[in-house]
Amino acid sequence: MKLIFLGAPGAGKGTHATKVKADYALPHISTGDIFRANLKEGTPLGLKAKGYMDKGELVPDELVIDLVKDRLTWPDCQNGYILDGFPRTIKQAEALDSFQDIDAVINLVLDDETIIRRVSGRRMCSCGATYNVELLGGKTTCEKCGKELYQREDDKGDTVRTRLEVYNRDTAPLIAYYRNKNLLTDIDCNGKSIDEVYQAICNELDKI
Ligand SMILES: [Zn+2]
Numbered sequence: 308m309k310l311i312f313l314g315a316p317g318a319g320k321g322t323h324a325t326k327v328k329a330d331y332a333l334p335h336i337s338t339g340d341i342f343r344a345n346l347k348e349g350t351p352l353g354l355k356a357k358g359y360m361d362k363g364e365l366v367p368d369e370l371v372i373d374l375v376k377d378r379l380t381w382p383d384c385q386n387g388y389i390l391d392g393f394p395r396t397i398k399q400a401e402a403l404d405s406f407q408d409i410d411a412v413i414n415l416v417l418d419d420e421t422i423i424r425r426v427s428g429r430r431m432c433s434c435g436a437t438y439n440v441e442l443l444g445g446k447t448t449c450e451k452c453g454k455e456l457y458q459r460e461d462d463k464g465d466t467v468r469t470r471l472e473v474y475n476r477d478t479a480p481l482i483a484y485y486r487n488k489n490l491l492t493d494i495d496c497n498g499k500s501i502d503e504v505y506q507a508i509c510n511e512l513d514k515i
Contacts, residue, residue, distance in 0.1 A: 308333060308387040308515055309407060311394070313481065314415030315474045317426035317467070318496060319504065323415070324389050326505055331512065334383045337391040338371060341378045352377060372402045379407060397480050410515050412485040413508060417496040419471055426467045430456040 308331060314320035328335040345353030352374050359366045375393050378384070387410070394400040403409065428440040432449035438456060447456055461470065485491040492511045496504050 309410045311390045311409055311412040313478060315422050315471055317422040318415040318417045320415055323505055323508055324391050327389055333387050333389050335389045336378060338393045341374050368398050372399060376406055397484055400481060400484055409490055412491045414482060414491055414493050415496050416493050422471060423467050426462050427464045429462050430458055432456050
């Protein structure tokens with residue numbers, strides 16, 4: 308099963324991709340992980356990407372596409388994969404179509420206001436634990452290690468709003484692109500629990 312997951316930051320994409328990865332035995336592939344792996348191994352593609360990053364430039368589309376194309380030839384992708392964060396542009400989507408047949412695009416749909424509340428309520432600990440301020444009952448320290456919790460700069464109200472606007476603007480053409488190809492499934496996450504959303508995703512995947 309070759310899947311693409313779309314969803315705004317805070318819509319639960321990571322949570323559900325992790326569950327699908329475990330239940331359907333598919334690798335969860337994000338461009339960030341591909342970059343890190345190639346940089347760590349010092350592959351030719353990784354070194355090329357590093358050249359741009361060291362100069363503070365964006366890694367060009369062609370190189371991102373080459374990195375993904377290479378990653379999808381690894382043995383763990385034999386039975387499919389979950390792509391997360393790629394494609395980001397129509398150019399990338401068209402390139403992907405030229406070498407892969409995608410089975411489904413899962414689009415997690417959640418109201419902007421809910422996303423903003425959720426993300427701006429997120430609190431982190433340096434040990435990796437994350438919390439939601441609404442469930443902390445006024446506590447400001449980590450239950451696991453006792454350290455003081457903090458809020459990421461890009462989780463703060465105005466920044467979340469901007470990130471969300473950028474996401475909606477950039478993703479709208481992709482949504483239209485995959486809807487035209489009859490590959491897109493909207494999963495309505497509004498007012499649903501994580502389990503209910505996950506069940507809806509599984510129902511779709513089981514049709515493939
Ligand atoms: Zn902690």
